[in-house]
Amino acid sequence: MPQTSQKQSLFVGIDIGGTKILAAVATSDGRILARAKKKTLPKDASFPLGPSWLTERIVETAKAAMQKAGLTAKAIRAVGVGAPGPTDIHSGRVLTAVNLPGWQDGFDLGPTLSEALNIPVYVDNDVNVGLLGEHVFGAAQGLSDVVGLFVGTGLGGAMILNGQLRRGFRWSAGEVGHTYLYWPGQQPMDIEKIASRGAISRQLTSILNQGESPILEAIVSQRSDRRITSGVIRRALAAGDPATQRAIAQAQEAIAVLIASIANFLDPQAFVLGGGLVESLGESFLAPIREQAYPLFFVRHRVDEVQLLPAALGDDAGVLGAVALAMSLSRGR
C-alpha cells in the first residue's frame, strides 16, 4: 500500500468512456496511488438496458481502485467524474450521452453515485474534464486561456477562459467536432468527418476494401481484428503509405484552419492538442499544423506568444482531470 503524505486530501477520479471505465485514487498534487478499469458494457448485457445499469459498474470500478489503495470511502474527500455528454455540473445530471445505452434522455449520475458511494460526487463532460486535467497537472499549467482539441474517434474540444472552464449556456460548449466546413454551393459538413482518427480509419478502410493500398494492407493484416488504430496509422505513415499520408494531411490542414479561426475569434493564449492520434503521431502530427495555422492568424501582434502544445497526460488526462474537478468543486465545502 502506497504511503500518502500526512493529512493530504485524497480524491477518486473516474473517466467513463464508451468502451471502458477508468478509476484512480490520487492525491491533490496529481500523484496516482491506485487504478482500476472495467469494460463499460458487461459481457452478459441484455438489451435494452435501463438508465441505472451503468451506475453499478462505475461504483465497482471506484471501489476497486479504493481497495487497491487500501482505503475506504471515509478517506476520500470527493469523487470527480468525466461523462461522455453535456452535463449540468450543479445538479450532476448528464443531459444526454448518445453512446451509452439508456442515457440518451439524461441521467442523474452525480446524486446516484454520491448516494451509492457515500462520498460527494462532481460530474462534468469528459472533454472539459480532460482539459482541466491538462490545466491543473499537465501541458496547460499556469495558462489562463487555453483551447483543448482532442483528436480521437471524433474531434472533441473544450476551453478554459480567464482560468475557468467555459461550460456554456446549455452546458454544451466545446463541440468543436461539430463546427462546420463550409464552402458556397456545398452542404455544411462536420469538421470531424475529416479531422478525426475515426474519419481517417473509415477513409482508409474503404481504400483497403478496394485493394488499393498494399502497404497499409501489410500493416493492418498483422492485427486479427484488422482495426485501423492510431498505431496502425503511425506505422503506415512511417512506411510511406500514400493513402494514409493524404488522409493525415487533409486532417492536419482542416485542424490548422480551425485553430486559425478560433484564434481570430476567441484569441486564446494557447492550444493544447491531445487524443489518441496526437499521442501516437506526436510532433510529426503537430509540426505541419503549426506551419499552416500561424500564417492564417489575422492579428500579427504578439503572434509568437500564442502556443500550440501537445497534451502531456495521455490516458491519465481523464482520471486526473476528474480529480482536478473534484478538487475544484469541493473547495470550500
Place this chain on the structure above:
Amino acid sequence: MPQTSQKQSLFVGIDIGGTKILAAVATSDGRILARAKKKTLPKDASFPLGPSWLTERIVETAKAAMQKAGLTAKAIRAVGVGAPGPTDIHSGRVLTAVNLPGWQDGFDLGPTLSEALNIPVYVDNDVNVGLLGEHVFGAAQGLSDVVGLFVGTGLGGAMILNGQLRRGFRWSAGEVGHTYLYWPGQQPMDIEKIASRGAISRQLTSILNQGESPILEAIVSQRSDRRITSGVIRRALAAGDPATQRAIAQAQEAIAVLIASIANFLDPQAFVLGGGLVESLGESFLAPIREQAYPLFFVRHRVDEVQLLPAALGDDAGVLGAVALAMSLSRGR
C-alpha cells in the same frame, strides 16, 4: 440646453470610424443630451499624416458635443472611445488600426486624449464597444452570454461571456470576419469575403459593369456616386433583382453556418445581429438565417432558448457603447 436629473453622472461617448467621428454626451441611463460629428480625415489632409493628427479632430468633436450640451469638461465623469482596431484597455493604446493613416503601428490614444480633454478616457475596440452598447442599453440587456455579429463593410464580431466582454489574450478577440470558409482542396477564405455588405457590393459592381442586371442598374443610377449601399441593396431585393437575391442568400447561408459553428463551440445564450446591412434589411435578412442556423445546432437540449436577435441601437450603438465602457471602467475610481 437639456436638463439632466440632479446629480446624475454624465459621460461622453466617442465612436471613431474610418469616415466619421461621432461624439455624444449622455446620462448613465443612456439618454443622449447632445451629439457632434466630424469627418475623420480633414479636407486639407496632406499625406503622409503623423500619428497625432487625429487626436485634434477627436478632441474637437468631443468639445463640440459638450458645448452643445452646455457643459464643460468638469461636468463629465469619464470619456469612452471605440477605436477601429485591437486596443489594450489597460493602457488605452490602440495596437494597430489599418484604416487610419499613421496609426498602423499603434497609438497611445487613451493617455493622449485624457491629457488633451482633462477627463479620464477609456478606449476599446469599436466592435466590443458596439456590443457593450447593446448589452447595457439595447437588444442584449440582461443577457450574460452574447455573441454580436455586425454586417457592414466587413463582418465584425464581439462576445460577452459571463457578463464580461471577452477581449482576448492579445486584445484581439472577435475578428469573426477572418474566420475561415474552408473545404478540402480549396484555399481557406475569410468569411467576410462573401458575408458582408462590402463583399456584396463588390460582387454586384462587377455584375453591373458587365451590364447584366438592368433592375439593379435602374436603382443604382439614381445615385450620382453609383455606390451600392445597404439602401440600394434593400431596393434591389424589393424589386426582385436576381443577382442581389443570390448575393444576399449566399451571405445569409454563410452567416447561418457561422452562427451554428459558434453555437456548437461556444454555446452562448444569444446572438445579436447588427450593422448597416442588417438595419437596412431587418427581419427579412434575419429570418432565413434563423431557419438555416437552428437545424445545424448539434446539441438539441433547450435549443429554443438560444436567441437570435436584431441589434436595437442602430447608429447610436457606438457612442452609447462608449458611454457604457466609460461607466464600466470608471466605476470605483
